[in-house]
Amino acid sequence: MRTELRVLDPSIWDDWYGKLVLGFGGVPEAPEESALWRELTECERSIGAWDGADIVGTAGLFSFRLSVPGGGIVPAAGVTMVSVQATHRRRGVLRAMMRRQLDDIRAAGDEPLAVLTASEPDIYGRFGYGAATQTAYAEIDTTRVRLTAPEGVDDVRLRAVPLESAVEACEAVYARRVRTRPGMLERIPGWERVPLLDPPGDREGASPLRCVLAESGGQVSGYVRFAVKPDWDLAGPKGTVVLRDLEALDPASYAALWRFLFDLDLTSVVRTGPRPVDDPWQLLVSDIRRCAVRLRDSLFVRLVDVGAALEARTYTTPVETVLEVTDPFCPWNEGRWRLSGDAKGASCERTDDAPDLRLGVRELGAAYLGGVSLTALAGAGRVQEARQGALTEATTAFATPVAPWLPHGF
Numbered sequence: 001m002r003t004e005l006r007v008l009d010p011s012i013w014d015d016w017y018g019k020l021v022l023g024f025g026g027v028p029e030a031p032e033e034s035a036l037w038r039e040l041t042e043c044e045r046s047i048g049a050w051d052g053a054d055i056v057g058t059a060g061l062f063s064f065r066l067s068v069p070g071g072g073i074v075p076a077a078g079v080t081m082v083s084v085q086a087t088h089r090r091r092g093v094l095r096a097m098m099r100r101q102l103d104d105i106r107a108a109g110d111e112p113l114a115v116l117t118a119s120e121p122d123i124y125g126r127f128g129y130g131a132a133t134q135t136a137y138a139e140i141d142t143t144r145v146r147l148t149a150p151e152g153v154d155d156v157r158l159r160a161v162p163l164e165s166a167v168e169a170c171e172a173v174y175a176r177r178v179r180t181r182p183g184m185l186e187r188i189p190g191w192e193r194v195p196l197l198d199p200p201g202d203r204e205g206a207s208p209l210r211c212v213l214a215e216s217g218g219q220v221s222g223y224v225r226f227a228v229k230p231d232w233d234l235a236g237p238k239g240t241v242v243l244r245d246l247e248a249l250d251p252a253s254y255a256a257l258w259r260f261l262f263d264l265d266l267t268s269v270v271r272t273g274p275r276p277v278d279d280p281w282q283l284l285v286s287d288i289r290r291c292a293v294r295l296r297d298s299l300f301v302r303l304v305d306v307g308a309a310l311e312a313r314t315y316t317t318p319v320e321t322v323l324e325v326t327d328p329f330c331p332w333n334e335g336r337w338r339l340s341g342d343a344k345g346a347s348c349e350r351t352d353d354a355p356d357l358r359l360g361v362r363e364l365g366a367a368y369l370g371g372v373s374l375t376a377l378a379g380a381g382r383v384q385e386a387r388q389g390a391l392t393e394a395t396t397a398f399a400t401p402v403a404p405w406l407p408h409g410f
Contacts, residue, residue, distance in 0.1 A: 003049050003050065003051050003056065003057070003088070003091065003092075003093055003096065004049070004050045004051075005047050005048070005049055005050075005096060005097065005100050006047065006048055006050060007043070007044065007046070007047055008041075008043045008044075008046035008047060008048055008060070009043070010043045013038055013041065013043065015055060016046070016048050016055055016058055017034065017037070017038065017041075017058075017081075019048075019055045019056075019057075019058055019083065019085065020058045020081050020083045022083075022085065023058070023083030023084065023085060023086075024083065024119070029199070030199030030200075030201055030202070032197070032199060033197055033199055036190075036193055036194070036197065037081075039190060040062070040190050040191070040194075041060060041081070042060065042061060042062060042063060045060060045061035045062075045063070045077075045104075046058070046059065046060035046061070046081070047059050047060070047097060047100060047101075049084070049088075049093045049096065049097060051088065054085075055085075056084065056085045056087065056088040056093060057083065057084045057085065057088065057093040057094070057097055058081050058082065058083045059079070059080075059081060059082045059083075059097040059098075059100075059101060060079075060080045060081040060082075061077045061078060061079060061080065061101060061104075061105070061114075062077070062078035062080055062410055063075070063077070063078075063111075063188075064076045064077070064078040064115065064185055064186075064188075064410075065185070065186040065188070066113065066115060066183070066184075066185060066186075067178050067179055067181065067182050067183065067184045067185075067186070068182050068312060068313040068368075068369065069182050069313045069314060069315070069316070069369065069370045069398075069400045069404075070313055070314030070315075070343065071179040071180070071314075072179075072312060072313060072314070073178070073179070073186055074112065074113060074309075074312045074313070075110050075111040075112070075113075076111055076112075076113040076114065076115050077101070077105045077111045077113070077114045077115070077304070078114075078115055078116065078185075078410050079101060079114055079115065079116035080116070080410050082094070082097065082116075094123075095127075098127045098329075099329075101114070102114065102127075102302075102304060102329070102330055105304050106304055106305065106330070106332070111304060112303065112304055112305040112308035112309040112312055113301060113302065113303060113304060113309055113312075113368075114129070114301075114302040114304050115299055115300065115301055115302070116129060116299075116300050116302075117298060117299060117300065117406070117409045117410065118297070118300055121297050121300075124300055124302075125362050126329070127302070127329050128302045128303075128327060128329050128330060128360075128361045128362050128365065129300040129301065129302040129362065129365060130300060130301055130302070130361075130362040130363060130364070130365030130366030130367075130368075130372070131297040131298075131299075131300055131366055131372070132183070132299050132300060132301040132365060132366050132367075132368055132369045132371055132372060132404060133183045133297075133298045133299040133369060133371050133403070133404045133405055133406055134277050134295045134296065134297060134298055134371065134403075135274035135275065135276070135277070135295070135296055135297075135298040135405060135406065136272075136274070136275045136276065136277045136279060136293055136294070136295055137271075137272055137273070137274065137275070137293070137294045137295075137296065138270075138271070138272045138275070138291045138292055138293045138294070139269055139270075139271050139272075139291070139292040140262075140269065140270040140271075140272075140285070140290070140291045140292075141268065141269060141290045141291070141292075142241075142262045142267065142268055142269060142270055143268045144287065144290050145262075145285050145286055145287050145290050145291060146285070146286040146287075147255070147258060147259050147262050147281075147284050147285060147286075148284050148285075148286065149252075149255045149256070149259055149284070150251050150252060150255055150284075151252070152251075152252035153252045153255045153256045153259065155216065155252065156214050156215065156216050156221070156252050156253050156256035157214070157215040157216075158212050158213070158214055158215075158256060158257070158260055159212065159213045159215060160210065160211070160212050161211050161212070161213055162211070163196060163198075163208075163209055163210065163211045163225070164196070166211045166213060166223065167192055167193075167196070169213060169220045169223065170192075170211070170213075170223045170225075170247075171187065171192050172220065173220060173221070173222060173223055173247050173248070173249060174187065174247055174407075175187070176249060177247050177249075180402070181276065181402050181403075181404065181405055182313075182369040182370055182371075182400055182402075182404035182405075183298075183299055183369050183371070183404035183405050183406050184405065184406070184407055185406070185407070185408075185410075194408055194410075195225065195244065195245055195407075195408060196209065196225075198227075203227065203229075204229070205229050205230075206227040206228060206229035206240075206242050207227045207228045207229070207230075208227065209225055209226070209227050209244060210225070210226055210227065210228075211223060211224070211225050212224050212226075212257065212260060214248060214253040214256055214257050216249075216250060216252065216253050221248060221249045221250055221253040222246070222247060222248030222249060222250075222253035222254060222256075222257055223246070223247060223248075223257075224243070224245070224246040224257045224260070224261065225243075225244040225245050225246075226241055226242060226243050226244055226261060227241075227242040227244070228240070228241055228242070228264065228266075228267060229241075229242055230266065237265075237266035237267070237268070238267075238268045238269070239264075239266045239267040239268065239269075240267060240268075240269045240270075240271050241261050241264055241267050241269065241270045241271065242271050242273075243261060243270060243271065243272045243273055244273050245273065245407065245408070246258070251280070254280065254281075255284060258281050258284065274296075274298065274405075274406070274407070274408070275405075276402070276403050276405040277295060277371075277403045277405070278402060278403040298405070298406045299369075299404070299406040300365070301365040301366070301368050301369060302361070302362075302365050303333065303361055303364055303365055303368065304330065305333070306325055306327075306333045306337055306348070306361065306364070307337060307348045307349060307350070308348075309368065310337070310339050310341075310346060310348040311341075311345075311346050311347055311348045313346065313368070314341060314342070314343050314344065314345060314346060315341040315342055315343065315346060315397040315398065316343065316370075316396065316397055316398075316399055316400065316401070317342070317343075317393075317396050317397045318341070318342040318397070319339060319340070319341050319342070319393055319394060319397035319398075320338075320339075320340050321338075321339050321356045321357060321390055321393060321394050322336055322337070322338050322339075322351055322353050322354065322355050322356045322357075323336065323337045323338075323339060323355065323356070323357050323358075323359065323364070324336050324355035324357070324358045324359075324386070325337060325359065325360070325361055325364060326358075326359075326360045326361070327360065327361035329361075330361070333361055335350060336350065336351050336352065336353065336355055337349065337350060337351065338350075338351040338353060341397065354386070354387075355386045355387075356385075356386055356387040356390035356394075357374070357383060357384065357385060357386060357387075357390050357391065357394060358383070358384040358386060359374075359377070359382065359383040359384070360382070362382075363377050363382050363383055367398050368398075369400070369404035370398055370399050370400030370403075370404055371400070371403050371404040373395050373399070374391060374394050374395040374398060375391055375392070375395045378391055
């Protein structure tokens with residue numbers, strides 16, 4: 001029987017979402033978690049793959065706004081809730097859903113980018129998605145690692161507040177941080193609740209989520225959300241501080257919040273959630289070797305409209321280059337594009353001129369936010385230099401002062 005793709009009818013969301021859960025192992029989510037995702041789901045942008053009366057595949061899109069190099073905010077389609085039932089693998093269901101999504105995004109004409117996080121990173125490269133950001137995780141031995149705080153940290157006031165009552169203050173800080181780092185999502189209404197999800201079944205013995213605000217000059221200047229997982233042995237307490245998220249507007253507030261985590265009674269480890277790879281705490285600690293830092297891919301970027309996407313960001317140094325782009329899955333992007341840009345803006349138009357660089361749209365997506373070097377991609381054989389010097393020029397222009405980072409998944 002031929003599989004048919006249909007737009008999600010809100011009345012069958014429970015069945016559709018149930019198939020998604022089944023595709024990811026079948027363990028039911030907490031009611032508050034599934035209720036939030038139901039509220040955030042854009043049914044008109046979600047599809048199901050049907051085999052007769054059975055839903056055998058799911059996929060959705062969120063309407064995001066993503067920070068890009070230069071401090072701009074660009075509409076981006078957030079690919080989400082993708083699953084194919086085990087009975088229907090290798091039948092082209094995933095490919096059909098990816099095809100439908102990209103065609104719909106292009107037809108709407110509002111989003112030059114599509115983005116996703118991948119449960120398995122090998123899946124989406126064939127559809128033109130490149131791994132554009134990394135995230136760092138750490139387990140810091142606070143019995144052996146000291147934190148050196150900068151000047152002014154003692155002037156920062158810390159105040160414990162109920163989690164829900166601090167949402168507005170935390171979101172105000174987060175909103176000011178978005179444009180300072182590529183890859184962050186501008187949180188639209190409803191999404192402020194995602195970082196607050198804290199089902200008891202997911203705590204693994206830790207406390208409920210807690211919140212502490214930093215205040216400087218009488219204004220909220222940062223926040224941290226965290227939990228504590230108690231543990232003991234015959235030598236005494238050895239609890240773990242589980243860091244959910246931390247944002248601050250100045251170095252003193254930032255360091256004050258980290259010092260607070262290091263000093264929590266009855267604990268000996270700070271375990272972080274996803275953090276930027278250039279997070280400054282790494283330069284405040286006395287011994288980075290005892291922090292067990294690990295890296296993982298995070299946000300994958302796909303240019304739906306090469307010209308519009310490259311025009312939407314700025315460039316660290318002036319660049320004038322012709323890119324020859326291959327994109328078999330979205331052939332409307334294929335061909336040569338002249339990119340002219342600097343820190344003030346950019347233009348990107350089709351041209352018949354000789355190419356300076358040759359690359360695939362996957363590589364362009366990986367380099368788009370400035371976190372992956374075009375020179376490194378060339379070293380892996382994934383970018384070819386056609387004009388001597390063009391690779392160095394483009395690599396420098398695409399680079400960003402801070403590493404791109406996705407604060408939370410979707």
